[in-house]
Amino acid sequence: MAGIQAQIDVDIDEVGSAYNDDSESDTTSLNSAILEHRFQNGRRYNAYKEGSYWGPNDDAQAEQLDIFHHICLLALDKKLFLAPIAKNPQRVLDVGTGTGIWAIDFADEFPSAEVIGTDLSPIQPSFVPPNLRFEVDDCTEPWVFRKESFDFVHVRSLYGCIADWPAFYxxxxxxxxxGGYIEQVExxxxxxxDDGTVIEGSIFDQWGKISIDLGEAFGKSLRTVDESKDGIKAAGFVNVVEHRWKLPIGGWSKNDKLKHIGxxxxxxxxxxxxxWCLYLLTNYRNWSIEEVQVYLAKMRQALKDKKIHAYQEVSLVYGQKPFGSNTS
Known part of the structure; x- marks a missing residue:
């Protein structure tokens, strides 16, 4: 489904109902700096290339990443990707693999492919399919892989991670x-x-504006959802296709699939x-941990408010490397 879908209808019965889901390269030398972590405000972060990524790498954030993987599977009807790659890909790269869950699923589905997952943090499991390996690597540095060797490059949730997207592409x-494909989900x-329930000045409205400003202060855009299509086109990829979805935040949609996703x-x-906000607020806005917790308490209250019919947009963009192009 290309393009952003129409307005999501609200399930009126749910507004006052009892639904309560109360879900209340440096790849060759794994030295101690790579394997260690650092701690700040009770959360764990990568020590390798410290400060280059704003997100924690602890179990709590790993669970968030795995939940988003499940949401992507729901949105894509259990597909891991939409790019029309060859039926038997030989070599696949998952950049910013996180917990490695996408790479593991892909390696299971395509046992003949060599799959590589890279990340700043070595948080991936050790028991994985035999055709998969994980490497600690910084994707913002020149890549150390063999030129023209990947059939498919997969990218997901690198918003706020890349200062120079043209260099990355x-x-x-x-x-x-x-003829290979890149696919990016943000x-x-x-x-x-759509119905005005995210009100100007509300905590949801503040969250969006503060988050965008924090990305600018950090020097790595948090607008990637709106920028990846043009970036991939500008890099010279062809047959570029963008799909966009509205993901409800909560179970307010009349549509059963969207309710489940929500x-x-x-x-x-x-x-x-x-x-998502702790490192950036305390380091780039100088908020105290107490101020952050008050802010988060307001967000959690809004997340449970059935009268607010909020959603976020998600983009999936893929493009093909032209045949006959010389990049050696």
């Missing part, structure tokens, strides 16, 4: 085979509504909001 182009950090997405937000 250039590296992807250099390391993909002609989510918006700005809650919206319940998981509310859990996703409840699990994720502290990790």
């Amino acid at each position: 250039e590296q992807a182009m250099l390391h993909m085979k002609p 989510m918006s950090v700005v809650p919206k509504s 319940l998981f997405n509310r859990l996703h937000w409840e699990q994720g909001i502290e990790g």
Whole structure:
């Protein structure tokens, strides 16, 4: 389904109902700096390239990442990707693999493919399919892989991670085979509504504006959901296709599929909001931990308010490396 879908109808019966889901490269030398972590405000972060990523790498945030993986599977009708890649991909790269869950699922589905997942944090499981390996690597540095070797490069949730997207896409182009595909999935950090229930000045409205400003202060855009299509096109990829969805935050939709996604997405937000903002607010706005907790308490209250019909937009963009292009 290309393009953003129409307004999501609200399930009037749910507004006052009792639904309560109360889901209340440095790849060759794994030295101690790579394997260690750092702690701040009770959360754990990567020590390797410290400060280059705002998100925690602890169990709480890992659970948030896995919930989003499940949401993506629901939105894509159990598909791991939409790009029309070859039926038998030989070499696949998952950039910013996180917990490694997408890479594991892909390796299981395509046992003949060599799958590599890279991330700043070595938080992936050790028991994985034999055709999969994880490497600690910084994707903002020149890639160390063989040129023109990947059939498919998968990217998900790298918003706020990349300062120079043109350089990133250039590296992807250099390391993909002609005819190979890149696919990128990104989510918006700005809650919206079609019926005016996300009110100007409300905590959801504040969250969106503060988040965008924090990305600017950090030097890594949090607007990637709206920028990836143009970035992939500008890099020289062809046959670029964008799909966009509205993901409800809560179970307020009349549509059964969207209601189900919305319940998981509310859990996703409840699990994720502290990790999404804590590092940036305390380091780039100088908020105290107490101020952050008050802010989060208001967000959690809004997340449970059935009268607010908020959603976030998600984009999936894929593009193909032209045949005959010389990137060596």
